[in-house]
């Protein structure tokens with residue numbers, strides 16, 4: 001009989017407000033616009049700590065939610081190849097860029113693949129999935145297997 005290795009998962013929810021545009025979108029998402037994004041941050045561990053937790057939720061807040069507040073909240077997020085980026089950055093240095101067209105799918109991917117590994121160095125957990133509610137009707141996810 002095959003044994004199955006399980007893991008523990010917790011999800012922290014966090015809301016921020018950002019501008020973006022989806023470059024070359026066929027419709028109005030090509031315009032600069034904004035969303036109240038609700039992030040669902042799934043963290044996974046193989047073992048629990050001495051109190052029986054994946055990790056204290058306050059640690060997720062202090063690390064990932066803070067990163068979102070400091071880096072993306074109330075900012076305009078553009079693709080680094082967006083032709084608007086150079087001019088807009090001159091007018092507003094708070095504009096941020098990511099290596100992908102900033103759809104909710106790619107924002108989730110950027111957090112999981114590029115940001116979380118640098119934030120979780122030395123911690124026994126991984127950010128394995130991010131689900132982002134872009135509107136009350138639409139959400140997107142990116143996940144890696146642990």
Ligand SMILES: [Zn+2]
Pocket residue numbers: 020021029033034035
């Ligand atoms: Zn949008």
